[in-house]
Amino acid sequence: MKIAYIFFSLLIVAQLVYPFVTVLLAQIFGKGRLTPGNSNIQTLKHSNTYHFACIITAYRNAAIAKPLVESLLQQTYPNQTIYLVADECPNFDFGISDERFVLLRPASPLRLKVKSIIHATEHFKRPHDYIAIFDADNLAHPQYLEEISRYANAGYRCIQGQRTAKNLDTDYAALDSMGEHYKNYVEREVPYRLGGSAVISGSGMATETGLYKAYLASPEIKRGQHQWKKMLQEDKVLQNFLVRRGEKIAYARNAIVFDEKVETGEAVEIQRSRWLFSYFQNMPNSAGLFFRGLTRLNFNQLYFGFVTLALPMFIQIGLAGLLAFAGLFIAPFWSLALAAATGIFALNVLWVLRLDQAPPQVWNAVWNVPKFVWRQMTSLFKMRDPNKHFKHTEHRKQVSVEDVLKNK
Helix, strand or coil: HHHHHHHHHHHHHHHHHHHHHHHHHHHHHCCCCCCCCCCCCHHHHCCCCCCCCEEEEEEECCHHHHHHHHHHCCCCCCCCCEEEECCCCCCCCCCCCCCCCCCCCCCCCCCCCHHHHHHHCCCCCCCCCCEEEECECCCCCCCCHHHHHHHHHHCCCCCEHHHHHHHHCHHHHHHHHHHHHHHHHHHHHHHCCCCEEEEEEECCCCCHHHHHHHHCCCCHHHCCCHHHHHHHHHHHHHHHHHHHHHCEEEEEEEEEECCEEEEEEEEHCCCCCHHHHHHHHHHHHHHHHHHHHHHCCCCHHHHHHHHHHCCCCHHHHHHHHHHHHHHHHCCHHHHHHHHHHHHHHHHHHHHHHHHHHCCHHHHHHHHHHHCCCCCCCCCCCCCCCCCCCCCCCCCEEEEEEEHHHHHH
16 A cells, blocks of 8 residues: 555656646756757748648637627738638628638538537638647737748648746636646747647647648548537647657747636636547547557657646646555555655746736736636536537637727
């Protein structure tokens, strides 16, 4: 029993401490902008003018996407075509006559994001070099595509932009944003600076068209379309597909996409129950990448597998607390080690928020972390049959990118 306890305690200590270690290594050794040719991304000149297909997926509410369409039409980089897939959406007059905007209304309900994406690719108006994916509630910074194109010219075939909050007007929205700041730095910025791959966010990423279409034709996507809400989230399928093939996913910190954060405790439970289901569903893939990297001495696959295999933060802290209490009776040293690791983890979160330049609203919400953690814990017990219980997250914040930039 004691041996099993020490083994599990060691695993939790490793997961709690590794973020601090990697952040420290990135600060000491990590380059600001790594490229395949080891040159600085800031000094690159455009050698190719890529054309982007910007795909927006909307479900039952196309109106929420109008500010996003407008923000894309205002890009400093003009070579793009915007495809808005309005799945089961009421008729809505966008009042946009720009030839770069294409509104697609599927004849029959799709009810799955990846199906909407496939529908868009089947209705391309011209060849595109890269495909960028957006959720309907997103907004694109005016220089988003310009930044992405610079990384494409550096040789990257998949680039993840930085998702950041467009709303911080409630405690839950600020706490949701806090988690995004942490993940942006620990799971994207740090791996990228250390020569690995960034974890994909779900929107705001751009992938070379041929590579993206190969992903859409992969067995995982073909099977998933018939599983409906039980399908592994398409962003995880994409990142697994890319890293297995030896691709590195870049993190373009200045390619900013504003994302709507959840505003209520109920919304946290709805969203997190879906995310947690997907995390546990993806564990075999993460473990497979980890051991693939270990046996083939592939740092990118090994590191990426470890990052995506790590337990959600609130589960790490919860298990650390339980094991530390049990350690008082089994192995007091490990009880102390778990307490110390928890302290390092907590201090590292604050350090990361500073490094990622979290806004005052996020710092002010730090004291409300326990209620956010509680909502995440309750979401664990709502991971029942997703086809029956998972709901679509409703988005209501219809603001322009000018308004968001003004508030920033």
